[in-house]
Amino acid sequence: MKLLDCPVIGKRPISEFDYLGEVRVPPSQADELVWADYVFNRKGAPGVLRERWYHRPTGRWFVFDRDTLTDEIVAVVDAADVRYEEPRYEIPA
Amino acid sequence: MTALHLSNRDDLRGYLLTGPGSADALSAAGLPLPQAQLSAAASAEALVARTGSDEYMAFIGAGAQQPAHEWCFPRADSVLALKGEGWIALMAQVCQYDFRRMQPGDWLMTSVAGVNCWLYHEINGALLIGFDSGYDHYMNELFHTLVNELGGHTLNEGDAR
Amino acid sequence: MKYRLDPQPLEWIDRSESMSFDFEGQRFSGFKGDSLTSALLAGGQKLLGRSFKYHRPRSALSLANHDVNALFQSAEATNIRGDVTPVSEGLKLRACNVNGTLANDKDTYIGLLSRFLPVGFYYKAFHKPKKFFPFWERLIREKAGLGEISTQWSAIRQPKQYGFCDLLVIGAGASGMQAALTAADAGADVVLVDENPQIGGSLDYQLVNESDAASARRQLKQRIAEHPGIRVFTGHYACGWYTDHYVPLVGPEGIIKMRAGGVIMATGVMEQPAVFRNNDLPGVMLASGAQRLIARYAVKPGQRAVVLCGNDEGYRAALDMIEAGIEVAAVVDLEWLDKRGHWAEQVKAKGIPVLEQSAIYEAKGKDALKAVVVAPFDGRSCDSGQGKTIRCDLLLMSVGWAPAAQLLYQSGSKLGYDKKLQQILPRELSPGIHACGRLNGAFTLEQRLADGERAAKEAVAQLRGKTVETELTRFRDDRAHSHDWPIIGHPKGKNFVDYDEDLQLKDLINAAKEGFDNIELMKRFSTNGMGPSQGKHANMNGIRVLAEITRKTIDETGSTTARPMFHPVPVSALAGRRFRPERLTPMQAWHTANGAKMMEAGRWLRPEFYGAPAQREQAILQEVQAVRSGLGIIDVSTLGKIEVMGPDAGRLLDVVYTMKMSTIKQGMTRYALMVDDSGVIVDDGIVGRVTDDRFYVSATTSHADAAFRTLSLKIQELGLNVRLVNRTGSLAALNLAGPASRKLLSTLTDVDLSEESFPYLGMREGTLCGYPVRLIRVGFVGELGYEIHMPATAALEIWETLIKAGKPYGIRPFGVEAQRVLRLEKGHIIVGQDTDGLTNPFEANMAWAVPLKSKPWFTGKPSLALLQARCQRRLIGFRLPKGYNGELPKECHLIIENGEMAGRITSIAYSPALGRVIGLAMVDLPLAESASALEVRVDSGAMVTLEPCPTPFYDADGARQTADLTEVA
Structure with a gap:
């Protein structure tokens, strides 16, 4: 099975991880179409995807850039680089 | 090398410390302080692992002092101690880690037989395997079976080191 | 007739130990190290099986586990492959797939019906008239199986283990052994694996009589045995290649899940049959099969042989036959003699007639080979008018090889057809994958050793992170070892491409004619390569035929996807040891000692109720009543x-x-x-x-x-x-619920439990029995109650103390089922049951x-803002009449309105407090709002009427509990 080569914990089998999908930022004050696209649609075309992985035995988070066509991790991303500001949503008048 | 041998380390009390001041609290209690993340340091009476930037797990024997810290929580771990000839072959049945690489003093957190565990290779002794005590029955039964199959022996109580 | 030869130089058998077994009711004996096939052949049992469809007589073909002509079963096991199963004392075997006995198989008549059973016949026939289909289906199912299974067999599990190495070398033939040594000499931690009981590969059966090979063989084996850096696993096969060089090795004791830093494939090549009429008769064998039989088992495959050659190796086989005392009546060469090398010269020098530019047109014999018809061959077809009959009881086919590239394909590596060698060869290897030996087109011993060394050097360099320029093609041979068309048509057919599936040449031609002219479609429609051998002896010829029909190149035709497993793997090996973690609360022992019936909640075990199974309903009712009227205690440590x-x-x-x-x-x-x-x-x-x-x-x-x-x-x-x-694990929790809860608890804790000090929904910290605890007033079950969170190490003592002190109040432990009824009476939902x-x-x-x-924000806020006005269904309460004693609706039974689904029941139970059945249902909004009665369809198909009613069903004002709040389950 696939091994993920991670900072600090080293190469671990993929069975130790939860896959949480693409790193995405919820849009603030979005109209319905934009919000529905965020909630329901995902990028499926092959390419490099920035993804979040959770290592269950240590509870640590990792962010990788993975080429979904070749299934290769092309970069390890620092968690700080993918932080975002808390969004806002006010009910339209 | 001695024969394969399994025992329970019921003498250890576990604590989780988190937040600013965790390291100071450990030092103040005379407990060892590991430096690198996911590494451990041990003294005669205690084992401390660093599991986060300011998070530590401390396992303390009878003689050692409990750390005093606002965010210090007692844990309920069961700890097995495995040593002797064939312990690597035994672990090879339950864990996808190459234990030939494990050096004395190493700390590892991984999945053993489907259960999240912490593991520590004592400097002059056994492989310690710690896990939530809810899995005590499951893990003990499994490891006893494995040790017996591999021709070792098991001790059911106390502090056989 | 004596079939066992004098001791052979490299034989596997141990003549000092003999064993006996039964086959088809007859006693046979073999030596330790014999396979079932070799022992049977040694005992003169030529007939080993009946083919899948036509029940034609079959005997040994490859002796390499590349065919299943010899497929047996015993009382304890089925689909036993005779070629590779060692003899053991006391086995009682019979042949698979026979109706009656192997000698008198009543289903041989099916062969006579072959005209009515063309390729894909089952897709076209039998479905009309429709009413007869069940009869045909039953018949076909019976006929279409091989071994039989007994449901009386006990489940066996063979524990698996993980293994690790720097380099995994798959195949211990000449190049594999060399590769292992070169890599280990360079400091790599090497595992060398071979499916056979001994290392050596074809070096030991094809070149056994080659004096030039002897010293290389000896040195390789000795160095490997002594080398500390090489672990050898014989009797293990690599069943598949998985990501990051994860290769399960299947052996007799179970599976080793090997993780390697890189893999060297030295898996060799699989000999391919020639296609001609009756090429499946007992006595027709692959040349390498005959060589294995002689070299490993010292068994004579026949008395008088004809050898069909499309390469040099056939001549080597002819020489081996002579060495074993077999008369070689003729060599039939598909091409000109001057294409061949020194082995052909040696054959010629012995005076053996060689018929050039000729092929076998058909084999003759009823149940075994008696003669062959040889005819001139122009590279594509035979001139049958010029046929010549040669009497023989053994025909060796040496017409070519297909690479054992299954794992290579799985690794994502690319292969292509090489016209010079007339063989599919590796073209582009994936990172960390290396190939050497005959798999890579290196055929002479020198080439194979050099290629093994090259692959190992490249593998080690790659492991160490150096960029490697591969010299993949450097040691390949420059002459073909395969013929590109060993396929002879015949008007009467029975020229088999796939022996497992009884597939004739015309079946492939017809499949293509019907439009299944793509390799994947042809495979599935014709079933070529879909039998137990998975195309090992059939795929190459299938590709050649399809390429010819569609006028495409072999590369354009492609090949089907090779999937794990390389050989069939027993379920006992796949099952492994059972790892089913079970998580118990600190009160587990108390629960079981006090009659709890435990149930699974995820990984946890929880008490479902306390009491004997026969008293289940009654026990649950009593537990519910205890909570309402006095005092109940439930273990909720799993929260x-x-x-x-x-x-x-x-x-x-x-x-x-x-x-x-x-x-x-x-x-x-x-x-x-x-x-x-x-x-x-x-x-x-x-x-x-x-x-x-x-x-x-x-x-x-x-x-x-x-x-x-x-x-x-x-x-x-x-x-x-x-x-x-x-x-979650370090704290345990229990819920003490009932009108008497405050009274009892106040005697045991220092926390002030008065309503003013500790109101509903409050949380307090204090001590209980001397331990630090957290008390929470929650309302899931709808009575005055306290959820007590305590250290896991103190939990059992606290529990037992409460049980003891609670006796005067009639304290009763209650389980998950009682809790479900209690919360239902309050109309509280369970997420995942009442919600989906x-x-x-x-x-x-x-x-x-x-x-x-x-x-300003919380997860889901924008969705909820939109959904607020878009409700499509609603959860409503309902009840059945008091005293209802009809069929009881269940959870998930459907609510039907005007013949359409309009909702479903999510929870339903008898409520002691109300004396009637109550429940919750998720109902389409218009129906929910109409407040009209609901009709639900129960198991028998009858309709039951539900009366909607408001929730909570019990204590609507919450007087029993101050405010309306849900507690966790």
């Missing part, structure tokens, strides 16, 4: 428990839950509803405030880990200053838990 602390703790909880958490007062709790981005309910629980910057979160048992992970994720995403501690993957809070009557104006 998720999370400490949340830090300056941003309140902010974190505000973002994750729908309600506002940051305003909870110290010492109070609030209901905590969690929805996902789409507004669907995923969990509920409570949040309590411990101090200014510290909260205590409780989540449902099944969502505990996910809740922790969600909180942890939000901290990461928003960069919050918060610490989490998952105390689409339920939002509005549908579940929880609009009160969704304040849309008090926070």
Whole structure:
């Protein structure tokens, strides 16, 4: 099975991880179409995807850039680089 | 090398410390302080692992002092101690880690037989395997079976080191 | 007739130990080291099986596990492959797939019906008239199987283990052995694996009589045996290649899941049959099969042989036959003699007639080979008019090889057809994958050794992180070892391409004619390569035929996807040891000692109820009544428990839950509803405030880990200053519920339990039995009650103390089932039972838990804002008449309106408090709002009427409990 080569914990089998999908930022004050696209649609075309992985035995988070066509991790991303500001949503008048 | 041998380390009390001041609290209690993340340091009476930037797990024997810290929580771990000839072959049945690489003093957190565990290779002794005590029955039964199959022996109580 | 030869130089058998076994009711004996096939052949049993479809007589073909002509079963096992199963004392075997006995198989008549059973016949026939189809189906099912299974067999598990190495070398022939040594000499930790009981490969049966090979063989084996850097696994096969060089090795004791840094494939080549009429007669063998039989088992394959050659190797085989005392009547060469090398010269020198530019047109014999018809061959077809008959009982086919490239394909490596060698060869290898030996087109011994060395050097360099320029083609041979068309048509057919499937040449031609002219379609329609051998002896010829029909190149035709497993793997090996973690609470021993019937809740075990199975309903009722009237105690240790602390703790909880958490007062709790981005309910629980910057979160048992992970994720995403501690295992919890709960508890704790000091929804810390505890007033079951959270190490003592002290109050332990009834009486939902993957809070009557104006943001807020006005269904309460004794509806029974589904029951139970059956149902909105009676369809198909009614069913004012709040389950 696939091994993920991670900072600090080293190469671990993929069975130790939860896959949480693409790193995405919820849009603030979005109209319905934009919000529905965020909630329901995902990028499926092959390419490099920035993804979040959770290592269950240590509870640590990792962010990788993975080429979904070749299934290769092309970069390890620092968690700080993918932080975002808390969004806002006010009910339209 | 001695024969394969399994025992329970019921003498250890576990604590989780988190937040600013965790390291100071450990030092103040005379407990060892590991430096690198996911590494451990041990003294005669205690084992401390660093599991986060300011998070530590401390396992303390009878003689050692409990750390005093606002965010210090007692844990309920069961700890097995495995040593002797064939312990690597035994672990090879339950864990996808190459234990030939494990050096004395190493700390590892991984999945053993489907259960999240912490593991520590004592400097002059056994492989310690710690896990939530809810899995005590499951893990003990499994490891006893494995040790017996591999021709070792098991001790059911106390502090056989 | 003596079939056992004098001792052979490299034989596997141990003549000092003999064993006997039964086959088809007859006693046979063999030596230790014999396979079942070799022992049977040694005993003169030529007939080993009956073919799958036509029940034609079959005997040994490859002796390499590349065919299943010899397939047996015993009382304890089935589909035993005679070629590769060692003889053992006392086996009682019979042939698979026979109707009656092997010698008198009543189904041989099917062969006469072959005209009516063309390729794919079962797709076209038997479905009309429709009413006869069940009869045909039963018949075909019976005929279409091979071995029989007994349901009396006991389940066997063979534990698996993980293994690790730097380099895995698959195949211990000449190149594999060399590669292992070169790599180990360079310091790599090498594992060398071979499916055979001994290493050596074809070096030991094809070149056994080659004096030039002797010293190389000896040195390789000796160095390997002595080398500390090489671990050898014989009797193991690599069943597949998985990502990052994860290669399970299947052996007699079970599976070793080997993780390598790189893999060297030295798997060699598989000999391919020639296609001609009756090429499946007993006595027709692959040349290498005959060589294996002689060299390994010292068994004579026949008396008088003809050898069909499309390469040099056939001549080597002819020489081996002569060496074994077999008369070689003729060599039939598909090409000109001057194409061949020194082995052909040696054959010629012995005076053996060689018929050039000729082929076997057909084999003759009823149950065994008696003669062959040889005819001139122009490279594509025979001139049958010029046929010449040669008497023989053995025909060796040496017409070519297909690479054993299954794992190579699985690794993503690319292969292509090489016209010079007339063989598919590796073209582009994936990272960490190396190939050498005959698999890579190196055929002479020198080439194979050099190629093994080259591959190992490249593999080691790659392991060490150096960029490697591969010299993949450097040691390949420059002459063909395969013929590109060993395929002879015949008007009467029975020229087999796939022996497992009884597939004739015309079947492939007809499949293509019907439009299945793509390699994957042809495979599936004709079943070529779909039998137990998975195309090992059939795919190459299938590709050649299809390429010819469609006038494409071999590369353009392609080949079918090779999937694991390389050989069939026993289920006992795949099952491995059972790892089914079970998580127990500290009170487990007490529960079982006191009659609890345990049930699984995820990994946990929880008491379902206490009492004998026969008294289940009664016990649950009594437990419910005990809680309502006196005192009940339930173990809820399985709940998720999370400490949340830090300056941003309140902010974190505000973002994750729908309600506002940051305003909870110290010492109070609030209901905590969690929805996902789409507004669907995923969990509920409570949040309590411990101090200014510290909260205590409780989540449902099944969502505990996910809740922790969600909180942890939000901290990461928003960069919050918060610490989490998952105390689910280190804290136990129980719920003490009933009118007498306060009275009992006050005698045991120092916490002030008065209503003023500790109101409903409050949370207090104190001691109980001398241990630090947290008490929470919760309302899930709808009575005065306290949830007690305590250290796991203190839990059993506290539990036992409460049980003892509670006796005067009639305390009774209650389980999950009683709790479900109690909460149902209060109309409280269980997430995942009364809600599903689409339920939002509005549908579940929880609009009160969704304040849309008090926070700028929380997960799912925009969705809930939109869904507020788009309710499509609603959860409503219902009841059945008092005294109802008809068929009881169940959860998930459908509510039907005007013949359409209009909802379903989500919870239903008899309520002792109300004396009637009550429940909750998720109903389409118009029907829900109409307040009319509902019709539900029960198991028998009958309709039962449900009367909608408001919830809570019991204690609507909450007098029994001060405010309306849900507790976690």
